Amino acid sequence: MHQETLECYDKVLEMNPENVGAWSNKGAALTYLGRYHDALECYDKALELDPKFWVAWYNKGDALIDLERYPESLKYTNKALEIDPNHAITWYNRGRALAKLGNCKEAIKSYDEALKLDPECKPALKAKEEIIKAKK
Numbered sequence: 001m002h003q004e005t006l007e008c009y010d011k012v013l014e015m016n017p018e019n020v021g022a023w024s025n026k027g028a029a030l031t032y033l034g035r036y037h038d039a040l041e042c043y044d045k046a047l048e049l050d051p052k053f054w055v056a057w058y059n060k061g062d063a064l065i066d067l068e069r070y071p072e073s074l075k076y077t078n079k080a081l082e083i084d085p086n087h088a089i090t091w092y093n094r095g096r097a098l099a100k101l102g103n104c105k106e107a108i109k110s111y112d113e114a115l116k117l118d119p120e121c122k123p124a125l126k127a128k129e130e131i132i133k134a135k136k
Contacts, residue, residue: 005029020049024056031063039063054083058090065096073097088118095127104131 009026012019027042040063046056061076074097080090095110108131114124 002029002032006033018049020046020053020056023049024053024059027056027063028059031059031066036063036067052083054080054087054090057083058087058093061090061097062093065093065100068100070097070100074101085113086117088114088121088124091117092121092124092127095124099127099131104135107131 006026006029009022009029012022013026016022023042023046027039027046030036030039030042040060043056043060043063046053047060050056057076057080061073061080064070064073064076074094077090077094077097080087081094085091091110091114095107095114098104098107098110108128111124111128111131114121115128118124
């Protein structure tokens, strides 16, 4: 399925190589397929075309978490939040990176921000509970 999606984005980009959303979404499909290096290149292309496209900042930060490159992930996630702070999943990812870096206090604050925006954000709720439980 994701390979077919990838092929569709390739066709879109053949027709319009400056389609920022297609570059970012192609990166997301590549991330899902575990092709992180290629995904990061797609996110970089999207950001080169539109440095204010928060989704590409978010997606790159998410891929960097998967690669266990937490300081870099935090940089990209923070930039996504600087551009648009109204997405719970971005706050959740910020919390993930902070928790992996051992900054549990700030991670909880990020999870709280996610839950303010979306009280049903189950990943943030679960991650916050895990930190609190681990502290006991």
